[in-house]
Amino acid sequence: MQQRIDNLSIRHSLVPEPEERASFPLKMLPYAYNKNFFGRRDELAKIHKYLKWEGNALIRTFSIYGRRGVGKTEIALEYAHKNPSRFEAIFWIGCESTLSLRQSFNNMAMKLQIPGADNKGHHEENQQNVQKWLKQTKKRWLMIFDNADKESETILRGYWPIGANGSILITSRQYYNFMKDINRKGETIKPFSESESWDLLVRLMGDKWTGAYNSGQLKPSDIQAARDWVDKLGGLRKYPWWAM
Numbered sequence: 001m002q003q004r005i006d007n008l009s010i011r012h013s014l015v016p017e018p019e020e021r022a023s024f025p026l027k028m029l030p031y032a033y034n035k036n037f038f039g040r041r042d043e044l045a046k047i048h049k050y051l052k053w054e055g056n057a058l059i060r061t062f063s064i065y066g067r068r069g070v071g072k073t074e075i076a077l078e079y080a081h082k083n084p085s086r087f088e089a090i091f092w093i094g095c096e097s098t099l100s101l102r103q104s105f106n107n108m109a110m111k112l113q114i115p116g117a118d119n120k121g122h123h124e125e126n127q128q129n130v131q132k133w134l135k136q137t138k139k140r141w142l143m144i145f146d147n148a149d150k151e152s153e154t155i156l157r158g159y160w161p162i163g164a165n166g167s168i169l170i171t172s173r174q175y176y177n178f179m180k181d182i183n184r185k186g187e188t189i190k191p192f193s194e195s196e197s198w199d200l201l202v203r204l205m206g207d208k209w210t211g212a213y214n215s216g217q218l219k220p221s222d223i224q225a226a227r228d229w230v231d232k233l234g235g236l237r238k239y240p241w242w243a244m
Contacts, residue, residue: 021113024139025083027090028111033081038200040075043187044082047075050185051167052085053140058183059161063170066189072171075189076144079169087167089141093159095148101159105130127159134161141166148172197230 043064050062064072080090091108094100102123109117109126112133117126134141148156148170161168175186192200202210205226212218 020137020139021115022089022111024088025090026088026111027080027083028107029077029080029090029092030094031077034074034077036204037074037078038203039192039196040071040078040189043075043189044079044084046187047079047169048084051142051169053087053167059164059166059168061168061170061184063172063175063184063186064189065170065172065175065186067191068173070189070191072189073146076146076169076171080142080144085142085167086140087142088139089137091141091143093143093145095145095152095156098155101155102127105159131161131164134164134166142169143167144169144171146171150174194230197233198227201226201230 047062047064051060064075066072080092083090089112091104091111093104105127106117106123108130112130114126114129114133116122117129134143143161143166145156145168149172175188202213205213209218213223
């Protein structure tokens, strides 16, 4: 009889909740990996050097900034997908508006399977729970704040992790220190050089065009027209990356 009682007690006893509900590693990114990503090795190496996990109890923040169309978002995506620092959780935060920030944190709460997470309302609860997770978790995490501008400062303060240990990558048109972090680093993303722009165009034109160019079978007028087009782009990636 006592054995039966013990078995029933074990069967119906409360099971302690696991430390983490979600499965790791996890990524919350807006686009799939771009297999045709080109160049930017030096820029990616600098991001990795500063944001790589070293176990120190600090938030490491790195900004990549530059003119519109230069490829900041694509660089951030490449870094996130390749994940050289081996982050266990990577989150993409859209900073275009308050709505996009709320939705990003709602998505984070759902992705982390935080108890009570709800994608329909309860924005403040989701935000607070995510902030709590960022502060308490032992997982190595990276947050990417995309398209953050000076006008976003007031909004971002409510979504910035405080007292946590992780890494933050920011894309912006300006080098602006949102949280007055004296340890923050940054890098200007410059347009492609003329030679880089030409190499990218040759690559995108396909094997047939590239073969004709390398073998000298293209008309000089066609080559000049292609170079004029590259010159008009000014080293910027003005075409959508998903068309590459």
